[in-house]
Amino acid sequence: MSSISHHDRQTTSLANKIQEVTGVALQNCYQCGKCAAGCPVAGDMEMPSCQVLRLLQYESPDYDRRVLESESIWLCLSCDTCHSRCPQTINTPKVMYFLREEAVRQGLAHPKSKDAQAFHKAFLGSVARHGRLHEIGMLMNYKVRTGHLFQDMTLGSKLYQKGKLELLPHGVKDKAAVKKLFKRTTGNKE
Numbered sequence: 001m002s003s004i005s006h007h008d009r010q011t012t013s014l015a016n017k018i019q020e021v022t023g024v025a026l027q028n029c030y031q032c033g034k035c036a037a038g039c040p041v042a043g044d045m046e047m048p049s050c051q052v053l054r055l056l057q058y059e060s061p062d063y064d065r066r067v068l069e070s071e072s073i074w075l076c077l078s079c080d081t082c083h084s085r086c087p088q089t090i091n092t093p094k095v096m097y098f099l100r101e102e103a104v105r106q107g108l109a110h111p112k113s114k115d116a117q118a119f120h121k122a123f124l125g126s127v128a129r130h131g132r133l134h135e136i137g138m139l140m141n142y143k144v145r146t147g148h149l150f151q152d153m154t155l156g157s158k159l160y161q162k163g164k165l166e167l168l169p170h171g172v173k174d175k176a177a178v179k180k181l182f183k184r185t186t187g188n189k190e
């Protein structure tokens with residue numbers, strides 16, 4: 001990996017934005033690799049989570065773009081293993097989440113991320129509307145977006161029969177606070 005001079009660094013780097021929006025200071029990562037060692041999908045990623053963080057530490061436009069275009073940020077399962085193992089308590093899943101949003105915002109999302117994007121939008125849309133997740137609403141939204149209309153129908157009806165899925169959403173009382181939170185973190189005016 002070529003080194004990046006001080007002059008190549010941007011003031012509006014992803015690392016800066018990440019710190020501003022999520023509070024995660026990427027410069028605290030000292031590349032011990034404990035996060036990637038426990039990550040269940042590290043083997044499927046073209047670059048594991050610690051390498052994503054390393055590229056962002058350079059604060060270079062080229063590396064920032066490479067991260068946003070990568071499939072790795074869409075493979076993260078938000079399992080939190082990396083975060084719980086990290087000696088510096090770097091919240092990697094939170095960073096991955098931000099990177100997905102940013103990749104979509106900049107039109108750089110990896111082509112294979114279509115289904116993950118649909119799930120991501122359906123999940124966020126449900127939480128933005130109700131203040132919490134409404135599973136059936138989110139699943140229907142996801143299926144319409146992806147065209148996977150009849151996949152998992154048997155499992156879905158079993159879960160419904162066992163009372164694991166609610167037909168109607170139960171929203172939180174303070175929806176205004178949820179809207180405010182979304183506006184602040186995603187720029188979503190919904």
Ligand code: SF4
Nearest residue numbers: 029031032033035086
């Ligand atoms: S475990 Fe923490 S400090 Fe170590 S490489 Fe991963 S993010 Fe960096």
Ligand code: SF4
Nearest residue numbers: 039076077079080082
């Ligand atoms: S949260 Fe994502 S990056 Fe971290 S261990 Fe889980 S799958 Fe890997």
